[in-house]
Structures are given as C-alpha cells and as structure tokens.
Amino acid sequence: xxxxxxxxxxxxxxxxxxxxxxxxxxxxxxxxxxxxxxxxxxxxxxxxxxxxxxxxxxxxxxxxxxxxxxxxxxxxxxxxxxxxxxxxxxxxxxxxxxxxxxxxxxxxxxxxxxxxxxxxxxxxxxxxxxxxxxxxxxxxxxxxxxxxxxxxxxxxxxxxxxxxxxxxxxxxxxxxxxxxxxxxxxxxxxxxxxxxxxxxxxxxxxxx
Numbered sequence: 072x073x074x075x076x077x078x079x080x081x082x083x084x085x086x087x088x089x090x091x092x093x094x095x096x097x098x099x100x101x102x103x104x105x106x107x108x109x110x111x112x113x114x115x116x117x118x119x120x121x122x123x124x125x126x127x128x129x130x131x132x133x134x135x136x137x138x139x140x141x142x143x144x145x146x147x148x149x150x151x152x153x154x155x156x157x158x159x160x161x162x163x164x165x166x167x168x169x170x171x172x173x174x175x176x177x178x179x180x181x182x183x184x185x186x187x188x189x190x191x192x193x194x195x196x197x198x199x200x201x202x203x204x205x206x207x208x209x210x211x212x213x214x215x216x217x218x219x220x221x222x223x224x225x226x227x228x229x230x231x232x233x234x235x236x237x238x239x240x241x242x243x244x245x246x247x248x249x250x251x252x253x254x255x256x257x258x259x260x261x262x263x264x265x266x267x268x269x270x271x272x273x274x275x276x277x278x279x
Contacts, residue, residue: 076230081244085275093268095127095254100265102127121191124255148253154246156180193260203277247278 102122106112114120124144129137160175170178189195231237258267 077240077244080241084244084247089268089272089275092254092271096258096265096268098127098131099255099258102130103264105130121259122255124253127255152183156183191256191260
C-alpha cells in the first residue's frame with residue numbers, strides 16, 4: 072500500500088471500528104431494555120440468557136434482517152476460522168517441516184474445535200491473557216531486534232503496482248479490526264455490558 076497510505080488507512084479503519092462497536096453496544100442496550108420491559112417476552116427475567124448478534128438485530132428490525140445478519144456472521148466466522156487455521160499451520164511448518172502443511176492444518180483445526188466447549192467468553196479470559204502475553208513478547212522481541220540490528224542495506228520499499236497487491240495490504244489492515252460478529256456475545260457476559268466499547272477502544276490502542 073505504501074507507508075503513508077497505510078498509516079491513513081490504519082487510522083481510518085480503527086476509528087470506523089470503534090464507532091461500529093459503540094453502535095452495536097447501543098443496539099444491545101436497547102434490545103435488553105425491550106426484554107426487561109416486555110413481561111411476555113420469552114427471555115424476560117432470564118439472567119443466564121446470552122444474546123447473539125442476529126437475535127439483537129432481529130429483535131429490533133425483524134426476522135428478515137435477523138436472517139441477513141446470521142448469514143453475514145456465518146460467512147465472517149467461516150473466513151476467520153479458515154484464515155487462522157491456515158496461518159497457524161504455515162507457522163508450524165516453518166518451525167518444523169516434519170509434516171505437511173495440510174496435516175498441520177488438520178491438527179490445528181482439531182485443537183481449535185475444542186474451544187466450542189468453552190461455555191461463554193467469561194471463561195475465555197485465561198486464553199485472552201495468554202494471547203496478550205504472547206503478542207506483547209513478540210512485539211518487544213521484534214522491536215529490540217530491529218533496533219539492535221538496524222535496517223538491511225540496499226532494500227527498496229515500493230508501493231503496490233496493481234489493485235490486487237493494494238487490496239491484499241488493505242485486507243490485512245481491515246482484518247486487524249474484526250471481531251464485530253462476536254461483540255454482542257462478549258459484551259453480554261461483562262458485568263457492565265454498556266462499557267464494552269470503551270474496553271474495545273483501549274484494546275485498539277494496545278494494537279497500535
């Protein structure tokens with residue numbers, strides 16, 4: 072994409088992502104208010120109820136939009152899962168080429184599938200801390216190595232020469248600020264769901 076355009080795109084996508092999260096939490100708050108006020112609602116008084124993305128959209132806009140959002144969430148999570156499994160398998164192959172990449176993908180896919188036994192995102196917190204620790208270690212390691220070794224000589228950095236390369240870089244930036252499909256489920260299990268977008272904003276600053 073080129074360095075200047077990448078910074079502009081990164082900043083714009085981050086702002087759009089934070090605004091989207093705030094809108095989603097606003098919709099969730101309105102949906103929960105409707106349930107609390109409607110005595111005949113099947114989920115009225117159910118403290119263990121965890122609302123889903125399509126349920127919030129459907130409760131506010133009708134079944135048509137609930138089906139549309141359900142399809143969008145399904146496709147988004149499918150693409151995310153495939154990307155994560157493929158990336159993990161490629162990394163494992165680079166660490167040890169003893170097995171084929173496809174074999175690593177099957178192993179990683181099976182390991183990731185066990186996460187379906189995690190009841191809610193509240194029980195997911197330990198894995199989140201592990202992820203934060205690992206990314207923090209990686210960031211510091213890369214920063215220290217780049218500072219001590221310095222740039223490689225005679226390296227040319229060029230902007231993309233076609234639309235395919237441009238959108239490849241843009242998609243990578245857009246992928247950083249995903250997770251909207253699971254925002255509702257994460258917010259619901261918080262003690263203060265209406266504060267989720269604030270936590271997300273701090274998470275975005277951490278990414279920077």
